[in-house]
Amino acid sequence: MARRERPLSPHLQVYRPQITSVLSITHRLTGVALAGGMLILTYWLTSATYGADAFAAAQAVIGSWVGQVVLWGLLFSLYYHLANGIRHLMWDAGSGFDLPSVRRTGILVVLFAVAMTASTIGCAYFVIGG
């Protein structure tokens, strides 16, 4: 089969970042981060099957300051990916495609993710009294 000259997209750097493109790549990045989060869930669940000491060690790793920062990042990723995923479902249903709506729902998604992340972290620290 003869190779054809396929069209190539222009390099990414020539574009000015816009809310549409930035939120789009953030959706992908948060998705990849959450897939990594599945590894942490695996570590957490499997450690419990190895007994109390192994589980306590896993809880200590996850509860360390590095672990906590990672969890905050995953929490934000989850809220963002969830809200933006619903935005995608809305587009799939054929609504909200005009630029003003895309802009408005995009800002809404970011506000939702930030507010939910902050309040969840706040509640969590309030509950454990940290």
Added chain:
Amino acid sequence: MEMRSPLSRVRGLGAAHEGVAHWWAQRLTGIALVPLTLWFIWAMSGLLGADLAAMKAWVGTGQNAALLILLIVAGMHHAQLGLQVVIEDYVHAEGPKTVSLVLLKLGAVLLAVINIFAVLKLTFGS
């Protein structure tokens, strides 16, 4: 100018060589994950710093074990569908792309089974 070959047009498939099954599965698992992940955040906030006894008591309710397994299945499926597209977008050489996809698909199944087995062991094990 028509950029697609006649064969490609007849098949009617995109660069991923498949139809809407991927798209549809991604949406279904995505919808399932909305309540499941919100439940998970809520549940995990109650287990911060918990010891094994508290963790086992939580998993052992059956309802939590079932929801965890649903989260694992929907989550791993959704994750591998998404990562598949990332690989297809960025890995251009056919060989490395195929190898990456095989590793991704097998790894996702392996991880899902490990997690489900862990949940069952915590629920029914000694």
